[in-house]
Amino acid sequence: MASPLGEKINSRRRDLGMSLEQLAALTESSKSYLWELENRDKPNPSLDKVTKIAMALGLSPESLLGSSSPDLAVEADKEFFRKYQDLDDKDKERLRKMVDDWWS
Numbered sequence: 145m146a147s148p149l150g151e152k153i154n155s156r157r158r159d160l161g162m163s164l165e166q167l168a169a170l171t172e173s174s175k176s177y178l179w180e181l182e183n184r185d186k187p188n189p190s191l192d193k194v195t196k197i198a199m200a201l202g203l204s205p206e207s208l209l210g211s212s213s214p215d216l217a218v219e220a221d222k223e224f225f226r227k228y229q230d231l232d233d234k235d236k237e238r239l240r241k242m243v244d245d246w247w248s
Contacts, residue, residue, distance in 0.1 A: 149189075150182040152208055156201045159180075193224055221239035 146154065164182075168175045173193065181187045181197075189197070191205075198208040214243055228236065 145185050146183050147185055147187055148210060149187055149194075149208065150184065152199060152210065153178070153201070154182040156203060156208075160201065162201075167197070167200055171196040173197075 153167075156166070163176050164175045167173070168178055171193065172180070173196075181189060194208060195205045198205040201208070223237075228239065229237065
C-alpha cells in the first residue's frame with residue numbers, strides 16, 4: 145500500500161506524462177528508488193530528495209508533503225536558514241531586500 149507521499153508523487157508524475165526514468169534523471173535518483181517511494185507504505189526520503197522531487201514535479205515541498213508530515217516542513221525551514229547562514233553578506237542583503245519588497 146502506497147503512502148500519501150507516494151500517491152502524490154505518482155499522481156503528479158502521471159498528470160505530467162512523466163516516466164519514472166525521466167523523474168529519476170531530473171532528481172538524480174534511481175528509478176527503483178522512486179518506485180519504492182511511490183509504492184511502499186513508509187518511505188523515508190531525505191529532505192533534499194523531497195525538495196528535488198517536488199521541484200521536478202512543479203510543486204513546493206510543502207504541497208508534496210501535505211499536512212501528514214509537519215515535521216518535515218519544519219526541517220525544510222531549518223535547512224533554508226542553514227543555507228541562508230552560508231550566504232555571503234551581499235547575497236543575504238539581496239535576499240532580505242526581496243523579502244521586504246514582497247511584503248510591501
